[in-house]
Amino acid sequence: MPTPDLADTDRLLARLDRFDLTPEATGLRSRARELLRAGPDDTVVDVGCGAGRAAAEIAAAGPHVVGVDLDERMLDTARERHPGPEFRHGDAYALPLADGSVQGYRAEKVFHSLGDPARALAEARRVLAPEGRLVLLGQDWDAYMVDSADPVLTRAIVASYADGMPDPRAPRRQRALLMESGFRRVEVEGRVLLFTDAEVLPMLTGLASAAVAAGAVPAERAAAWVGEQRGRAEEGRLFVAIPFLLVSAGR
Structure with missing residues (x-):
């Protein structure tokens, strides 16, 4: 897992803040907390915690939360914003936690960036207690729906962006991978996040810019x-739909 540079961190933090405040994202985090079933005496690790919003929301209900992230600047932001949880520098492949020390494992928008998800799940099993719970949240980057007068170009832009990630289709593979990794009671839920106004334009611009940089689409198109x-967006006709999956399982 590469460490983000300064500019990448600033851009990521801005995107996360915009997304995390939407009702759709708030609902996803709420459902993930329900699926974790963490009690006030439990410890939960939030892998890829970013600026710490989800970790703080879990901690507010009583559990001890350890947020883990590779980006030290993200961790600094998390500590400034949310004094409740504990935040540690760490990697999904090597968590700074003892064997069997947590009752809950949460990772949101993380597994699409991992080249070896089975290794990360083995690490999740290591830190989870015998009756621990795991919840993964993520979007399928290759299944974005964007209404456009040029659907062929839209598919090219979405596919190019997805293909630049280690595992853009991670959520659709996680049910089978969790079962293969020894997890039990694997369940999958789906949500479709809908955006119909200008708040999603920065994301669409980013998709297009990445497609140009990859040589998949000419700059003028x-x-x-x-x-x-x-x-x-100006005419009220914008439509973007993003499929999210919540995958939960028992240790």
Whole structure:
């Protein structure tokens, strides 16, 4: 897992803040807490905790929460914003936790960035207590739905962005992978997050820019596509749907 540079961290933090405040994201975090079933005497690890919002929400209900992230600047932000949880520098492949020391394991928007998800799940099993619970949340980057006058170009832009990730389709594979890794009672829930206003334009612009940088789409066509999306937002016709999966299991 590469360590993000300064500019990457600033951009990621801005995107996370925008997304985390939406009602859709708030609902996802709430459902993940329900699936964790953590009690006030439990310890929960939030892997890839970012700026710490989810960790703080879990801690507010009583559990001891350890947020783990690779990015020290993210951790500094988390500590400044949320004094309740404990935040540690760490890697999904090597968590700074003892064997069997946590009753809950949570990871949101993390596994698409992992080249070896089975190794990360083995590490999750190591730190989870025998009756511990695991919850993974993530979007399928190859299944984004964007209404456009040019669906062929839209597919090219979405696919190019997805193909730049280690595992863009991670959520659709997690049920089988968890069972293969020895987890029990694996369950999957789906949510579709809908966006119909300009708040999603920075994400769409990022998709188009990445497609140009990868050589998948000419710059002028990408610019026209972004312009169309801006026009749709101004006219109230924008439509973006993002499929999220919540995958839960017992140790």
